Amino acid sequence: MEETISLYLELKPGQKADFEVVGLAAAAFSEAVKEIAYVLDPGLDVRLEFESGTEGSLSLNAVLKVLKTRDGQRGTLLGIVIGTSIAFVGDIRQWGSTRLLDYYFPKEERLQLDSAEIDRIASACKKVTEGKIASEPIKRVYKQLDRDDVITSVGTITAPNTKPPAPVPRSEFQIRAGLIPPVETSPKSRTARSTERLTLISPVLLHVHRVWRFISPFGEFSYLMEDEKFLDDLLTGKRRLTMKEGIQITAKIETDEVFEGGVWTPKQRHITKVVKIHKSPGRPDLFSQPVKRRSRKKKND
Template sequence: MVDKPLDLTEAISLYLDLKPLEAVDLEVAASMAIQWSKAAKAAGRAIEPEYDYRLTLIAAKPGSSKWLAAIERSPINQAALRVKRGWERVPLILRWSIALVVVIPATAVPTWEYWVGDESFSETQVNQIDQAVKKAITDSDVQNHKKSMFRDAQKDGNIKGVGGGVPNSQDWKPKNLVPSNQFAEADGLFEVQEEAKERRISRVIDVILVSPDLENAHKTWVFKQDGIPGQIRAIMKDDAFLVALENRSVQEDFRTEIPMTIRLETTEKRIDGKWKVKRKGRVVTEVISPVAG
């Protein structure tokens, strides 16, 4: 039986260069792939903050030396539209930008063109990639996931190099790789950054609405979680949901004690070595359920 050719029209790749006749430890490879995926999504958000991104596995080469994933995007705060239309493809130039950012060093030399290899881009495309890479290369989330990925790479001596890009064939391999002697942070692969003093955490949670502020909808709404003591007070920032609520197009008779699924963003500040939620630091960025429209 002949294997069906892989669809690479949405793909980006993480490539591990291994010693001859050797394979990489599965836990190491899987952990690297997870951090690579998280870095790719963070890079996409840094370049296009108006979009959410997701990666889905297409294939992993035997020996775990190459991971292929489809990367897709969807507008933030458009949950209903996402259900209707699904996720959309990411343009080629943006895929190249993301694939480069999650692997190449943050230092200026060599430039990103060195890592692309023999790819042919127009002057306009070169400028587009250059601007996108500059937006994402120093993003703190991207950097943190990259650091974790390269720390994992140091755990397996069979990994000689790490690379990435946009594959154009099933036997694709990046022209240039980050060699194993540059995996360690001490070798200057990454710029030294100060310890973060503030961070943002975004998560999707199921809640029960205690009290909405319908007269001044952008003010604080109060929620609780089933079985968890206490309340969550958060500013409602999903404008599309508020418009739908005003137009009475939310599929729910709005009242208290409504089950909801929300994307909650929490801003925390480091105080005396501990993370504490900032004043007005909780924001609802998206109401996933009930559905508007």
């Protein structure tokens, strides 16, 4: 079992990076990856092998190889990649663990992770951004890269011939290296908008904005129901919601997030519009009465 994560260095056109700088930065990068791996799974035996580097933009391809395979290690490998990548993202506030998972890996692969694995990855990312994991080797990467003016930005990629989602520009190298203090310029809160397919757990059938409980692709959460037309149609009988197991809706979601501890943390989820109620065939109405079968009369001989 293996996964690839590459340290991607953008260079000035027609120039090459300093060999010593790249070598020392690669060594520090390797140490950071190993420390993040140890935190996610202390028993994980990981070997990093730098496969190749290319000119123009320099990509140092580190192959994470699990030497002893056991259950749950696929999620751990993804966690190592995301936990490392978040240290090399330009605007951390725009790139949380979930968004990085969506960027680097296919949706089908992410959906195979259970809620505990996703929480573990998010926790590791938060600790990396707070400087609680791999802080020193990450600082050394930036300190080395700052020595070479040819390097204009740095990021991470997981596939060849691609570019990082939001590379860290050279202007931030000294800040990330801890050589100068950061300057606060970004907002502390934001609203993220999405469309999600949700499975209903518990509704509140009242003419008020109350919290409904759903299972989403990212786990089980509470959502404030704010679609007044949907709620009114439901309570007046214009729209029927048959009480069956596994009721699903597609809805437009607004999530209030606050930037704390170096990551965007969801505080309140709102359903602003119910787009569709999906049918759930083959499952009985929980409140329906059993249908009596008519007995067949025997014909007289």
